[in-house]
Amino acid sequence: MTFDLVIRHATVMPGDGPGFPADVAVAGPRIAAVGPSLPVDEARRVISGDGLLLCPGFIDMHAHSALSPFEDPLQLPKLAQGFTTEVIHPDGLSPAPVTRARAGERQAYLQALEGPGPRPWPWTTFAEHLQALDGARPATTLVPSAGHNAVRDFVLGAARRAPVPEELTTMRQQIRLMLEAGGRTLSFGLIYLPGVYAGTDELVAMAEEAARFGAPLVPHIRSESDHVLEALAEMIEVARRSGAPLHVSHLKVIGNAHLVEPMLELLDRARADGVDLTFDQYPYGAGSTTLAALLPPWALEGGPVATLERLGARATRARIMQDVEAAAPGWENFYRACGPDGVFIADAAPPRGGDVGKSLAQVGVERGSDPLQAFLEMLWDTRLQATMIVHYTTEDMVRAVFRHPAALVGSDGIFGAQPHPRLYATAARVLGRYALRERLISVEEAVSRLTARAADRLDLRDRGRIQPGLRADLVLLDPAEYVDVATYENPKQYPPGVRTVVVGGQVAWEGGRAVGARAGRVIRTPRGQ
Secondary structure, eight states: OOOSEEEEEEEEOOSSSOOEEEEEEEETTEEEEEETTOOOTTOSOEEEOTTOEEEEOEEESSBOOSSGGGTOTTOHHHHTTTEEEEEOSGGGOOSOSOOHHHHHHHHHHHHHHHOOOSSSOOOSSHHHHHHHHHHTOOSSEEEOEEEHHHHHHHHHTTOOSOOOHHHHHHHHHHHHHHHHHTOOEEEEETTSTTGGGOOHHHHHHHHHHHHHHTOOEEEEOSOSSTTHHHHHHHHHHHHHHHOOOEEESSOOOSSOGGGHHHHHHHHHHHHHTTOOEEEEEOSSSEEEEEGGGGSOHHHHTTOHHHHHHHHTSHHHHHHHHHHHHTTOSSSOOHHHHHOGGGEEEEEEOTTOGGGTTOBHHHHHHHHTSOHHHHHHHHHHHHTTOEEEEEEOSOHHHHHHHHTOTTEEEOOOBOOSSSOOTHHHHHHIIIIIIIIIITOSSOHHHHHHHHTHHHHHHTTOTTSSSOOTTSBOOEEEEOTTTOOOOOOSSSOOOOOTTEEEEEETTEEEEETTEEOSOOOOOBOOSOTTO
16 A cells, blocks of 8 residues: 555554554555554655654644634644644534524624624525535534524524523424534533523423434533532533433633532532533633623623613613622622632723733723723723633642543633633643643543543544544644643743644644645534434
8 A cells, every 4th residue: 555644653642542652654534554664665755753642633622613714724723732623613602503684793792702704604504604614624623513502592582581382492403403414512601692591491402402413412501600519410400301411611610619529529429320421621720701701691681782782871881880799699700700800801802902911900000990890991992892811710720620530621712812822722731731741640541531532522433543544633742842831921822842733644734834734624414424
């Protein structure tokens, strides 16, 4: 056989076992052979792996990349750290299905997290969205999720009410269509509009559709702070009642360090009782989302236009400030949990770009106003187009969750002017820092979380392991160099030590730069196919 590529004398980390010395040969998009001293006289290219680790391409279980490939199909922050597959549409936030009447509103709502995408959106159905995204020829493979929030908006608009039986039937039909079009999970965003208005019975009805496909439920639970135990228990109950697997997004506790152990114990009890339960984590003590997430839910009701009308009214602004300061119950109050010193601006539309990188406390001082008032002014000035980084816990608490055997890896990376460093460094922090350097877990375990176990959770049978016949998604890295170097102050730094990234048999990253190959694709087949 003529090989297109042979990587020689590497330490092969297969994804589901310990490393071993071997050569790996690639023919077309597939791994052709794995073994010692493979013949290279017929190889079109040979790369030395001496002293290097060769891993399967990494899988990002939580990626806000459903619209970014329209602007940057190379997905450089992901590719440069070794991610070759990304799970998109997390938090219920898929851009479809969408009605023509609601498309502008949904585009405005998603822009801060996902980017705008093409203007206007050329799709209404989920299948049309996936086809358009595939046409952008992304460098990484994108794995769709059926987003509950999109379906709720498609059927109910921005209404804050439960669906009537006919509407619930339509919602179930839409979830089914999304899973048939290629959705590998069913995602919920229970702090985002309009998913925040959904009751438990509605979630169970949607989850029953996922259960028919064996698709995991992937929720951003209702609370990750004071009420994290109740919020996690709700989704465990949804999984039990529906029969669907459960994979919790970015498991953590905001503040409330005393709740970390009870949360993990709740998770362990559910697993012992037979719930098929895993979670992902980004290895940082700070998160990132829209700045508007600091608002109480009633202020967001009706979508961006209605929210801006409230921000423009003095009496309504005063009510918002009162609810935030009084810690009104029933919503995730990030401002109270983290304080203005713990909230930093990650991105802001004109005319507030000069505030990127500053804390709300600093913005307030510079503008001579209360930080909470300064926050509302920024939302008004940017028309809600601003994102934040919120520092919510200690490194010790991050590591306590990280050590759990049910953990997988999701970057939750959001593109922006000064993004969270997780966008550029999640994989390198997990494998390079926590495993190779600090030995919090073994290198074998870190690679497995990033590859084989993630592929199995998504029913991606063609990747996640280095085996003949599987897709040639590969990462060749120097274990002495590979580590996260991105920081909150300087986040746009690629991790050193990534020698070569191969996607679908084509070299996509080499010598510290992208080399142009765009062999990724959008998964458009149901689970089991």
